[in-house]
């Protein structure tokens with residue numbers, strides 16, 4: 001099961017755009033409670049993680065108790081309750097990618113990104129994680145960074161890949177553009 | 189004869205310059221099948237699908253027409269269509285291509301299916317990691333609505349159907365249809381107990397619901413385009429249409445290969461289309477249809493009789509690529525996610541990798557699955573880190589035997605089958621791995637766990 005500790009730092013308010021999107025999301029569903037996950041995704045896209053106040057907000061909007069929202073947050077690996085680095089680097093660990101070298105890639109990335117798996121680098125730039133299969137198994141090892149999919153990242157390419165990721169820190173459009181088939185980051 | 193592909197589902201997206209916008213789809217004959225469908229009565233569309241012999245592409249291979257027949261149409265409750273685009277079975281990456289490169293093909297199938305089963309509301313449950321995929325689908329839905337293919341009064345028929353995209357949260361068990369329904373209701377994705385929760389009777393919001401895989405929807409479009417009887421001629425009796433083989437792992441050209449059911453063998457797929465093993469290596473085993481299907485060891489032989497009376501005597505390479513032939517060899521076509529393992533791989537590490545997956549993904553409701561998956565993972569991890577005992581090998585089988593058939597959902601089988609199939613076939617190699625570590629001898633360098 002997937003637990004993560006809750007944050008204690010005081011959090012800023014959600015952006016007005018985020019608040020404004022909620023009613024239309026809820027209206028899509030025959031029952032309000034179904035909007036729980038989309039609202040949590042919305043919150044996480046705004047702030048990077050989900051706070052207790054956010055869960056109260058979602059609970060009130062969909063008409064359940066905050067505990068019922070917490071149950072959802074703790075069940076799904078994609079939801080998190082504590083902040084992460086500027087880039088979220090997720091290396092696929094499952095068999096097809098492992099056969100193509102994802103464990104060696106992880107070891108090399110731990111060195112080049114300067115953080116262990118499951119941790120954030122001291123400068124706050126990268127959070128590095130192993131994740132399970134992300135449905136791109138023929139192009140392994142694959143690395144999902146924020147909203148971009150990087151395919152065929154070979155263990156020996158870790159340093160070069162790290163340099164690329166560092167460069168993206170200065171690119172506000174990284175991961176925002178629609179994917180273009182045939183380019184190295186097309187799959188999103 | 190070398191294997192040839194027959195792209196049906198991938199026909200459009202393989203065309204150079206093909207794009208996801210509706211104009212491109214319309215230029216390539218898009219939404220003609222929907223026009224044909226709404227000119228028919230819903231029952232007639234259901235009949236075409238039944239006659240076509242189409243089987244679901246989500247892994248279980250259940251006949252689609254028969255599933256639609258199970259719908260409770262008398263309850264008076266709304267009927268829902270839920271499209272399973274969770275694509276979470278390791279080794280499987282076929283639905284991704286449809287969503288990212290030809291979304292309208294799937295939407296057309298959804299519109300046809302909604303008409304056939306009379307669902308006024310459809311949901312596409314898409315895996316949370318497909319962030320752009322969800323956006324592409326949202327844009328495509330808006331385009332289709334603007335042209336009258338979805339939404340209110342579809343093609344002037346008076347019939348309406350809304351489609352909503354719902355993103356998951358990175359959880360394998362939400363691909364299981366009842367876990368998916370719970371998740372769509374805004375809860376933890378705990379699979380439901382069947383009976384009474386057969387989706388066709390008590391599904392989403394306890395209303396009759398059809399859950400079909402994303403590719404199944406795309407196939408439905410072709411069933412209507414060809415007509416059921418013509419579609420049934422593609423492939424072989426009992427398994428019609430094409431299968432998309434998602435080959436991954438250790439071959440020269442891993443990738444997606446769309447082949448008419450039963451018209452090629454594993455040997456042809458792996459050697460002709462995928463270019464065979466990497467240089468200097470030999471293929472040792474394949475997991476044929478996604479990580480939950482039972483492993484096949486190169487060198488073993490399968491003898492028996494098919495349901496139609498044909499006797500067979502096959503090596504792994506000879507097995508025809510259709511669901512009945514593969515089932516006759518004690519495993520399954522599943523999702524077509526073939527994972528190839530070669531002689532550089534230590535089999536205990538491959539098993540340990542999968543055990544870790546299932547231990548991570550168990551939802552924890554059933555004791556055998558929750559405890560069994562973690563225990564199996566710990567035992568194989570113990571072996572790979574040097575603390576294994578020879579008694580661990582029979583122990584693995586003993587644990588797996590206590591999981592399968594004793595759980596709420598088929599995740600229990602998914603936990604057990606890799607172990608139950610691999611232990612008898614690779615027992616000697618496992619024992620060798622244990623002994624090597626006890627003696628401090630060198631082990632293969634490729635790390636899988």
Ligand SMILES: Cc1cc2nc3c(=O)[nH]c(=O)nc-3n(C[C@H](O)[C@H](O)[C@H](O)COP(=O)(O)O)c2cc1C
Nearest residue numbers: 244245246272274275276363364365400401404598
């Ligand atoms: C643990 C588990 C995971 C599953 N994951 C998926 C999945 O990701 N996508 C899918 O279409 N079906 C998945 N299935 C199968 C579904 O339960 C269901 O059979 C399927 O969506 C039905 O669609 P079909 O009849 O079109 O094949 C999964 C089943 C189990 C037990």
Ligand code: SF4
Nearest residue numbers: 553554557595597599
């Ligand atoms: S079999 Fe496993 S995944 Fe399925 S309901 Fe039981 S505990 Fe959950």
Ligand code: FES
Nearest residue numbers: 092097133136137
């Ligand atoms: S195993 Fe890595 S994407 Fe599927």
